[in-house]
């Protein structure tokens with residue numbers, strides 16, 4: 001049997017936050033429109049040293065966030081840090 005599954009464990013510990021889904025959508029839409037308060041809130045969620053959810057590299061000052069509805073907690077969004085490179089990759093568009 002061919003080994004089709006590879007499990008990768010890294011030393012990086014990714015932080016995932018839970019936000020109220022409505023608030024999360026509202027604040028990300030406002031940030032996309034250039035609302036300074038919303039942008040400041042989102043950039044305060046993770047430090048520049050936070051490892052990217054996908055590649056474990058520090059997200060840096062230009063890092064972005066990824067959020068998606070929590071399938072296990074209705075009404076909540078999971079929010080994680082993502083580096084700009086992974087954020088721009090087509091496969092990760094949320």
Ligand SMILES: [Zn+2]
Nearest residue numbers: 052055083086
């Ligand atoms: Zn990345």
